[in-house]
Amino acid sequence: VYITARNPSALLTLINLGSRPEEIELSIAFGYPVSDTAGVLRVELVESAGAGEPSLTSFLRIFPRRLVLQPGQRQVVRVMVAMPAGAADGEYWGRVLVKSRGGEPPIEQSQGNVRMQLSLETTFATAVFFQKGEVKTGISINAAEAQRMGDSVQFTLDLKRENNAAFLGRIHAELLNASG
Numbered sequence: 001v002y003i004t005a006r007n008p009s010a011l012l013t014l015i016n017l018g019s020r021p022e023e024i025e026l027s028i029a030f031g032y033p034v035s036d037t038a039g040v041l042r043v044e045l046v047e048s049a050g051a052g053e054p055s056l057t058s059f060l061r062i063f064p065r066r067l068v069l070q071p072g073q074r075q076v077v078r079v080m081v082a083m084p085a086g087a088a089d090g091e092y093w094g095r096v097l098v099k100s101r102g103g104e105p106p107i108e109q110s111q112g113n114v115r116m117q118l119s120l121e122t123t124f125a126t127a128v129f130f131q132k133g134e135v136k137t138g139i140s141i142n143a144a145e146a147q148r149m150g151d152s153v154q155f156t157l158d159l160k161r162e163n164n165a166a167f168l169g170r171i172h173a174e175l176l177n178a179s180g
Contacts, residue, residue: 003081003130008082028062090164092130098126131165137161
């Protein structure tokens with residue numbers, strides 16, 4: 001979801017394509033994508049960001065926050081940003097979490113007098129970006145390391161975001177022998 005200071009709100013449409021009602025709860029979080037040494041990417045979510053982070057979480061508003069979607073029903077949710085007038089130019093971000101319960105029948109199992117029922121909850125996280133004023137981005141490389149691992153090479157970069165906006169991009173690398 002992309003929002004600007006000129007148009008500080010956006011619409012998010014939720015649709016229940018299932019055959020059972022869904023209880024929906026919307027919340028707000030902050031998180032960066034991180035990868036492990038195998039390159040598996042995940043987003044670590046926190047309720048509030050550390051000092052100096054370009055977090056939007058304090059300024060995000062969502063209406064409605066709770067609802068029930070009947071089968072085949074659609075609901076428009078408004079995502080608004082109430083950014084203070086004196087906030088610095090730049091790009092701020094956060095995540096809208098959509099938690100859904102009840103769309104699948106519970107999993108039930110019985111053993112003697114003991115009966116177990118397991119209900120599933122699904123959480124979908126979508127990024128929200130807000131741009132105020134002039135934004136610029138880039139990256140710098142703090143460290144680079146290449147390590148031979150059998151018939152492969154593991155290439156590790158420690159990157160730092162530059163300027164006042166998120167860096168969304170790709171890195172293209174070529175492995176060359178000593179003669180180029």
